[in-house]
Amino acid sequence: MSTNLILYAVAYLLGAIPFGLILARVFAKVDIKNSGSKSIGATNVLRVVKQENPRLAKILSVMTVVLDALKGVAPILVARYMGFDDSVQWAMAVLAVLGHCYSPYLGFEGGKGIATGAGVLACFLPLCVGIALIAWFLVGRLLKVSSLASLTALTTLLVSSFLLNPSLSGLNTQAPVLIIAFLVVYKHIPNIKRLFCGEEKAVI
Template sequence: MSILLNINVLFYIIAFLFGGIPFGLILVKLRYGIDIRKIGSGSIGATNVYRAIKDTDPKNAKKFSILTIILDATKGLIVVLAAKILGLSYETQWAIALLSILGHCYSPYLGFKGGKGVATAIGSVILLIPIEGICGLIIWGIVGKVFKISSISSLVGVLSGIGLTFVVPYLFPIPSSISIVDQIHTHTPAVLIGLFIIYTHIPNIKRLFSGQESKVL
């Protein structure tokens, strides 16, 4: 029982439970009475929110999609921010980030099913590697605008941000506290996030190669 009183363990549990809150599902269910798990990919993320209501309410579909992105990103950001305020170690903060992403993808409130984890991943790491995170977010937006395919923009945005962790600290003079290598002496958590995002997008990647992945207009 004493292990549950350890502040790190408490944060790990909170991160997973908070990350699991299905904001997209809740928003659409409350406003339109639609279960987005029965629409499109069945994901609880922003893209499926858009798909679920674009025919019913095209004027607000994009607004609800953007709101879902913000809320899903905020889930990860809040728990990492709280850990920072309380002075928890960087190792703990990265573990919290990973667990909030896992919570979103395997929500304990939805039978351990959920979304793809992209928005929560960005929100979770933005305070840990802000330069790479912001760059990845910008790339995500640009690629999405050009190709209008959510899976491409998500994969390229997240993987670009992670790839930049191997570049930015060595090319530009940044404070050591915002370099992952100076924080924890390894790129492992960032790489794990990248691999996990690829894993959650395997069905999308298969559709991309077969030319069946749909655009989000």
């Protein structure tokens, strides 16, 4: 049990690292917590940094996505290599997303969980995440609205997960996927309100 708790703590604390904030401060000398949407995710990195350096903004936003995904993936793969069962790995996945959304390093504020959520879910549901990424790409390219693309991808993932994996391996429940989806939707409530009011800005 003590080893499980250590793995849970590592997953949460790694998930909580605000890579977007760090990269923007180090390489662009800006604080994205005080600019744009004030989110720590890749979209706000792109939005804020591109005002001064569009090329750097693209590089940093891609780096943010990759690192936000990897910080959720890495501890799960370590736990899998150590032989821990699916229930432990799924708990770590949820905690990684929770850490990103409510980071203790930022006073329990944080990002919206898309990249970290996609990363951890890809460890268990690679086909569903692949389908969701296609939906994200198509909506993003057509409508240029990051939040709408992300929410569409999340909906696609949920539908495909229930259709292709009605009972998650080792769990017989979709609870971890639903918890991650709830966190992502909850963090997107301001964006959802702006979408309904026609005020959400195109940024991708």
